[in-house]
Amino acid sequence: MPTLLLHNIGVLLTMNARVGDALGVIENAAIIFDGDTIQWVGKDSALPRAHTAEQFDCLGGVVMPGLIDCHTHLVFAGDRQDEFALRARGATYQEIMLAGGGIRHTMEATRRASQSELISLALPRLARMLSRGVTSIESKTGYGLSCDAELKTLEVMYALQKQQPIDIAATFLGAHATPPEFEGKTKAYVEHIVDDMIPLVVSQGIATACDVFVEKGAFSVDQGRRILQSALDAGLKCRVHAEQLSHFGGAKLAAELFALSASHLEYADVEDMQALAKSGVVAELLPVAQEFLGMAQNASGRALADAGVKVAVATDLNPGSAMCDDLHLAARLSVTRGGLTCEEALQGVTCHAATALGRDDIGDIKAGMKADVCVLAAKSPWELLYDWSNNPVRAVFKNGRQAYLRE
Numbered sequence: 570m571p572t573l574l575l576h577n578i579g580v581l582l583t584m585n586a587r588v589g590d591a592l593g594v595i596e597n598a599a600i601i602f603d604g605d606t607i608q609w610v611g612k613d614s615a616l617p618r619a620h621t622a623e624q625f626d627c628l629g630g631v632v633m634p635g636l637i638d639c640h641t642h643l644v645f646a647g648d649r650q651d652e653f654a655l656r657a658r659g660a661t662y663q664e665i666m667l668a669g670g671g672i673r674h675t676m677e678a679t680r681r682a683s684q685s686e687l688i689s690l691a692l693p694r695l696a697r698m699l700s701r702g703v704t705s706i707e708s709k710t711g712y713g714l715s716c717d718a719e720l721k722t723l724e725v726m727y728a729l730q731k732q733q734p735i736d737i738a739a740t741f742l743g744a745h746a747t748p749p750e751f752e753g754k755t756k757a758y759v760e761h762i763v764d765d766m767i768p769l770v771v772s773q774g775i776a777t778a779c780d781v782f783v784e785k786g787a788f789s790v791d792q793g794r795r796i797l798q799s800a801l802d803a804g805l806k807c808r809v810h811a812e813q814l815s816h817f818g819g820a821k822l823a824a825e826l827f828a829l830s831a832s833h834l835e836y837a838d839v840e841d842m843q844a845l846a847k848s849g850v851v852a853e854l855l856p857v858a859q860e861f862l863g864m865a866q867n868a869s870g871r872a873l874a875d876a877g878v879k880v881a882v883a884t885d886l887n888p889g890s891a892m893c894d895d896l897h898l899a900a901r902l903s904v905t906r907g908g909l910t911c912e913e914a915l916q917g918v919t920c921h922a923a924t925a926l927g928r929d930d931i932g933d934i935k936a937g938m939k940a941d942v943c944v945l946a947a948k949s950p951w952e953l954l955y956d957w958s959n960n961p962v963r964a965v966f967k968n969g970r971q972a973y974l975r976e
């Protein structure tokens with residue numbers, strides 16, 4: 570039963586690529602929803618005669634799939650303004666981390682915060698994301714770093730999912746940093762993750778994936794392999810924070826384990842890129858983090874795409890390296906810093922981000938997909954990337970319902 574008609578779409582970006590048309594454009598288009606699913610997509614002029622009572626006029630604007638932010642650290646308390654100021658005076662992210670600041674600092678604030686405090690802090694971030702057309706995100710733990718605090722963070726994500734429209738795919742990132750209880754005993758912490766945390770996380774049933782920060786001063790490749798293999802054995806998917814601050818082996822590990830994604834990749838080399846392409850691992854480009862940390866090193870979206878890797882683009886929202894929930898900015902920077910074409914940047918926040926989440930029912934517009942779309946007050950697909958001072962999103966539909974409307 571048709572429930573809603575979106576009509577008067579000037580330019581529909583279906584994201585179903587055809588030869589010579591990466592965005593799968595249909596001009597003068599319409600979409601019909603049946604409940605939470607897309608029932609029909611086509612030219613306005615070809616609309617089936619008997620459709621629906623409820624209609625939404627897209628005013629001749631651009632319509633595209635709901636945006637997907639496939640890499641965030643949404644749930645945290647406190648801030649790291651002092652570190653931002655220290656970096657402005659020349660300190661590096663890694664120096665601050667090795668001196669016991671960084672992730673640990675946020676861990677302390679997050680452990681102290683109650684579930685309702687964490688929910689209140691995350692809700693405005695989600696509201697801003699929705700107003701920019703985001704309908705699904707991934708969200709990592711990693712500021713709890715104990716069984717209780719990691720499970721608490723996952724419960725917060727579950728509660729957030731119930732309180733607002735954006736879908737939240739939860740990822741367990743117990744291997745984000747070694748907590749103070751295990752100071753100097755990272756090996757023992759890895760065993761704690763494998764023996765205690767992963768079984769608890771799996772039995773809680775909220776997280777669907779496991780991530781590891783593979784980096785000097787964080788977790789080695791072997792430790793990453795041990796954790797991710799046990800997560801895979803327990804039924805979780807896996808992801809890797811790889812080659813962010815040095816060339817360290819995370820990308821090849823992601824390829825070896827057929828991870829959903831490898832993120833950052835500033836220091837990835839050609840061999841890494843070939844390995845990712847061969848294993849079908851999505852590269853997550855996080856240019857806001859590069860910019861926020863003032864990194865000279867640029868992850869090359871261009872080289873990754875040219876190597877045949879699917880490139881997604883995400884915010885990496887977190888208090889340390891990317892205090893920013895603006896996926897439009899990430900997409901813009903993926904063009905200017907990452908070397909993506911405008912088409913690739915839009916794929917990066919829609920269809921390729923869906924692949925990074927392991928979802929085949931979101932990220933493009935065709936019959937049978939989830940009815941997640943955003944309507945722009947824009948005539949051209951490039952407006953979202955070109956006009957850095959404007960948010961062109963006018964309306965957002967999530968699961969077939971209007972979730973946001975800018976008057």
Ligand code: NIG
Pocket residue numbers: 642671672675782810813858885887888889890891
């Ligand atoms: O993706 N690199 C590791 N994790 C985050 C930063 C976390 C933090 O500094 O709080 C990232 O950049």
Ligand code: FE
Pocket residue numbers: 640641642810885887
């Ligand atoms: Fe991250």
